[in-house]
Amino acid sequence: MDTLAQLLDGVRARGAVFTRTVISPGWSLRFASGAHLTLVVAPHDRIWISATGREPIEVGPGDIAVLRGPAPYTVAEDPASPPRRVITGADYCARTARAAAAGGPAPEPRTCGVAETGSALLISGAYEGPSGISDRLLDALPDVVVVPRGESDRTLLTLVEEEVRHDKPGQQAVLDRLLDLLLVATLRAWFDRPRSHAPAWYRATDDSVVAGALRLLHDDPAHPWTVAALATKVGVSRSGLARRFARDVGEPPMTYLATWRVALAADLLRDTDATVGAIAREVGYSTTFALSVAFKRRRGITPTQHRAALAHTPATRP
Incomplete structure (x- = not known):
């Protein structure tokens, strides 16, 4: 990955x-x-x-x-x-x-x-x-x-x-x-610098279980993941995965997934003309409302407001 x-x-x-x-x-x-x-x-x-x-x-x-x-x-x-x-x-x-x-x-x-x-x-x-x-x-x-x-x-x-x-x-x-x-x-x-505070998706982890869980979340973020389903895939108990994931990544698996899905949605809102509903389904939310709630919780604005703000950002020169 x-x-x-x-x-x-x-x-x-x-x-x-x-x-x-x-x-x-x-x-x-x-x-x-x-x-x-x-x-x-x-x-x-x-x-x-x-x-x-x-x-x-x-x-x-x-x-x-x-x-x-x-x-x-x-x-x-x-x-x-x-x-x-x-x-x-x-x-x-x-x-x-x-x-x-x-x-x-x-x-x-x-x-x-x-x-x-x-x-x-x-x-x-x-x-x-x-x-x-x-x-x-x-x-x-x-x-x-x-x-x-x-x-x-x-x-x-x-x-x-x-x-x-x-x-x-x-x-x-x-x-x-x-x-x-x-x-x-x-x-x-x-x-690669020791004190760069690199994000979890970049940092190498010696724990193959955590690495495997991250790979699954990144490869298929739209899947209806639960901690139990992830744990089954990587071959450990639910509590074992939750503990090891939080230790290495700094947050629970589902919190990490929600943040990742919203970030993916933000990129799609910028790079495509797909509807908010289509983007919601692509990143793992069943409805536009579900994505809007998650998006606003993490970014303070709705997906529609995010796209509108991008539309009004002028091209610039340094």
Whole structure:
């Protein structure tokens, strides 16, 4: 059971935005583009990332950070520095473009800050809109994920650094795939870290009974599972399964299944035009009402409200 592969299989960058930003000393940028996932790296400098209402997180030279949106965040040389610029999807690199149009020096491809005097460099790559990014994946991530330089895939990062400096035929397809590969490699490295608090579906378990129960729930979430039915399938008593599952996963089997079904439903509401009733049956609920009750209990809104909110989410640029 490779749930991470299942979740990342639907992530496909389309028009991935990779940008090199040249910045002056004392810089501080507020990103408010609404991107759902952004990868950020400062190859040669230490930076600080501050998500709304959170303590600043230090990111060392060459570390890779994954930022979960769409909430705004600040990237700065000094966490105490107030943002000098607020960057939205509508005006990213606008100042650079205006300077070049007015006869100023032409920037290198995909580079912002041609008028800046500093040598600091920030490379960011973002997914526009949901881009097939699973709610189940986003739910598993904190606001900021940081993978140290020594644990990240340097080969991929070198390819990104080289590719963004040039305009070549077919380059957008190359950048899309590089962003996908860099995301997969970075998240895999982070989940493997001992203190990453990886979700239960990723963590390896030495208990074959628990692993077998998880596999059954993931392979057929719509089945009318009970603890007794699961226990029979994996060959242990009902109480034995309940105890071992809660020990390794952190919650009872049926609680885990309900959360997983709602997450599946959230993805289907975004990625398909199936009715709420059809989605309810696909994830294991007999009626629209049953799914709505479970959905609202876990997410605070109904499936219909969730789909409506997605419909009003504009495509964004970082």
